[in-house]
Amino acid sequence: MDFPNSWATPKVSHTDADWWVATFYGFSRVNDPAAVKASMLAAIGQDRVYGTILIAEEGANGTLCAPTQDLLARTLSQLSAKIGLTAGFDPTWSSVDRPIFRKLKVQVKQEIVTFKMPTASPLEGEGGTHLGPEEWNALISDPDTIIIDTRNSFETKVGSFPGAIDPGNLSFSEFPAFVQDKLRGQEGKKVAMFCTGGIRCEKASVYMKSHGFDQVFQLKGGILRYFQETDAETNLWDGDCYVFDDRVALDKDLEPGGHISCPVCRMPVPPSQFGDPRFKAGYSCPSCADDPSYDRTRASSVERLKQILLATKKGKRHLGPQE
Numbered sequence: 001m002d003f004p005n006s007w008a009t010p011k012v013s014h015t016d017a018d019w020w021v022a023t024f025y026g027f028s029r030v031n032d033p034a035a036v037k038a039s040m041l042a043a044i045g046q047d048r049v050y051g052t053i054l055i056a057e058e059g060a061n062g063t064l065c066a067p068t069q070d071l072l073a074r075t076l077s078q079l080s081a082k083i084g085l086t087a088g089f090d091p092t093w094s095s096v097d098r099p100i101f102r103k104l105k106v107q108v109k110q111e112i113v114t115f116k117m118p119t120a121s122p123l124e125g126e127g128g129t130h131l132g133p134e135e136w137n138a139l140i141s142d143p144d145t146i147i148i149d150t151r152n153s154f155e156t157k158v159g160s161f162p163g164a165i166d167p168g169n170l171s172f173s174e175f176p177a178f179v180q181d182k183l184r185g186q187e188g189k190k191v192a193m194f195c196t197g198g199i200r201c202e203k204a205s206v207y208m209k210s211h212g213f214d215q216v217f218q219l220k221g222g223i224l225r226y227f228q229e230t231d232a233e234t235n236l237w238d239g240d241c242y243v244f245d246d247r248v249a250l251d252k253d254l255e256p257g258g259h260i261s262c263p264v265c266r267m268p269v270p271p272s273q274f275g276d277p278r279f280k281a282g283y284s285c286p287s288c289a290d291d292p293s294y295d296r297t298r299a300s301s302v303e304r305l306k307q308i309l310l311a312t313k314k315g316k317r318h319l320g321p322q323e
Helices: 033-044 069-082 133-140 172-182 199-210 222-229 292-313
Strands: 019-027 050-056 059-066 092-096 104-108 129-131 146-149 191-194 216-219
Touching: 019 069, 019 199, 033 050, 033 069, 033 104, 059 069, 092 222, 129 133, 133 191, 133 216, 133 222, 172 199, 191 199, 191 222, 199 216, 216 222
Parallel strands: 050 104, 129 216, 146 191, 191 216
Antiparallel strands: 019 059, 019 092, 050 059
């Protein structure tokens, strides 16, 4: 299959043992998301494609992995055609040594990223200006620029751009309240916003422009694309980037950064906390060790760990594809 010229190739080296990962989104008016879901499951349900596809009346969003780029490319082409996305997706690619998801999930949602502001959509209003790495670096190096990390707080703790504001969001739908409470009176300033793959900024920038912020800019393709298109000298990121899959967090080379996800509270645990006495693998981490509300989840986690160890002894995976 011929790949569009806009599709970036992975930074990491590829071998026959590698799996490919595509992170993607696209806004398009979808008349029958349920029919798209059924059609996609019928088309790829038996293929070795794992991950999540979210479909809504506003488009599709997701992350998928497969053993070949061609299989993923065909899957994305099928999906873009079914949702009427004429330009196709502009995915960010990476390569891994194993499946990073256990199964394929295709879900119908109210939104492909939950914001709870129907008018704050690229389909309804004008968003920010997309910037590549060079222009982005110049913008965030200007001390007069307001830099906003639109992700949730547990993600920002893993890494961010220096000087970026953490809105303190527990969920993305809290972002409008942050704008109203903290940014009023600064409408004339330049605003630089970023997120993992770019999709949150599509909605956040429309919202800000509709509320009087005229100079709004967003990092094209998000943090993951920025990592792919920069090197040690040009990458201004500090830390790792949280991702919603088995890798937990990626470093600037798009390699797993060593974090693990606490199975009890789901918070990312960096290697620097592995020696903390509150960290007990599968049982607790510094974020949940002293919180009794997690006791029931803790018991379930311990039982699951036992099942994983039993499966390992038998040479099998506890869940997911037996690759």
